Amino acid sequence: MPILMRVKLAVCLFAFASCLPAYSAMPKSQIWLAELGEHFSAKPITENTAYFNQPLVTDSGVYYTAEVSADGNSQTDLFFYDLQSQNTTNLTQSPVSEYSPTLHPNGKGLTTIVVEGSGKQKLWFYPFDQVTKPSRVFEHIEPVGYHAWGSNQDLIMFILGATESAPHTLQYTDINGHLPQILAEDIGRTLSYNRARDVFAFTYQVNGLMWFATYHRESDHIQRFFALPSQVQDYTWLDDNKVAYSLDNKIYYRDLNAPKKVHLLRNLRSYCQTSISRLSFFDNKLAFVCHSED
16 A cells, blocks of 8 residues: 655644644544454454544555644544555654545545645545645635545535534535535535445434435435434445444444334444444445544
């Protein structure tokens, strides 16, 4: 795995969709990786003494965000856990906090949120090679919290509210210069794209309930499928139809073809006694975040 190019920017932390001073403590958490095949196994791939979060499972390993500290200051870098070697690499090692690693559709790098020297949170492209310099994906769109790419040079983004009382919005755009379109308000932080269904997926609050929903760009239609339990906002796709989430350290899933029925996938209480939040699934491998303290 090539090392990403470094960016020389001022330090500012992102945690819980807000910019924090470098001395603020981030919540401690640990990333586990489970094999969900015939012979189940689970093991931690990070320590539990700092902030380890936002896993993304791929065919070769797990990308994630991790806290790094020096001289009493903390920030976040992007890391990669290699499945074959079981080694971990700091991909960025820059003086700026990066988070939310996402594979770019071109396969040549990651897109990530960067807090720039001005304090603005923007979407950047970090190439895998060491020749091409990192660059902004958009000059005019900010502040970006999270994002998910589609299949037509398009994406959805979590855009932070302009004030503390303003809602976070889900916005859709492409890289061809079109202005973003606001799709929903009061959204959750997990965004995704289902290629088989050709829909973006997200969660948002309606009348006090957090709904799992999809957006189809051709029809410009949002479809609600089911309301998540009150304390749940994170999910992951298991396949083209099944969506999984954690509740009381158990992993449940629903099939979008029959979304009212809830199925138990796995009880993970023996591996995490506090709480599980973010999930990422690929090729029978499930990464989950266990919080060190509740």
